[in-house]
Amino acid sequence: MIDVLNLTEIYAGIRPKEFAFTQRFLEGLEHYDLDSHLARYAGLLKNEWTRKGRTLGVVDLIIAATALAHNLVLMTDNRKDFPMGQLTLYPLP
Numbered sequence: 001m002i003d004v005l006n007l008t009e010i011y012a013g014i015r016p017k018e019f020a021f022t023q024r025f026l027e028g029l030e031h032y033d034l035d036s037h038l039a040r041y042a043g044l045l046k047n048e049w050t051r052k053g054r055t056l057g058v059v060d061l062i063i064a065a066t067a068l069a070h071n072l073v074l075m076t077d078n079r080k081d082f083p084m085g086q087l088t089l090y091p092l093p
Contacts (some may be wrong), residue, residue, distance in 0.1 A: 001029060001030050001031075001032055001034065001067075001070070001072050001082055001091040002026060002029045002030070002031055002032070003031070003032045003034065003063060003066045004032075004033055004034050005034070005062055005063055005065065007026065007031075009059075010022065016084075026043070030033060030064050030089040032066050032070050034057075034062060034066075036042060037069070038062060038069060039062070040046070041065040041068070041069055042058065042061040042062040042064070043061075044056065045061050045065055045084065046061050046072065049061075049083070054083065056081065056083075057081065060078075060081045060082065063082075064075070064082050064084055064087055067087060067088075068084070068086060068087055072086045072088075073086075073089070073090045074087060074088065074089050075091075075092055076089060076090075076092065077091060077092045079091070
C-alpha cells in the first residue's frame with residue numbers, strides 16, 4: 001500500500017537513475033487516496049496526541065490514519081513518529 005503523501009515524499013527525493021525502476025515498483029502497489037474521512041481521522045489523532053503533549057506532523061498523521069482506517073501494517077524506520085498503540089508497525093531493515 002502507498003498513499004499520496006508517501007508518493008510525494010518518494011518523488012521529491014528520487015534520483016534520476018532510480019526513476020524508471022521506482023516508477024515500475026510504485027505502479028505495482030495498491031494506492032490509497034486522501035479523502036475527507038481520512039483528513040478528519042488524522043485531525044482527531046493530532047488533537048488527541050497534542051493533548052497528550054506530543055507534537056506529531058500532519059503528514060505522518062495522515063499516513064497513520066490511512067493505515068489504521070484500512071487495517072494495514074505500516075513499514076517505517078521512524079517509530080517515534082507513529083506512537084499510536086493500535087497501529088501495527090513493520091520495521092525496515
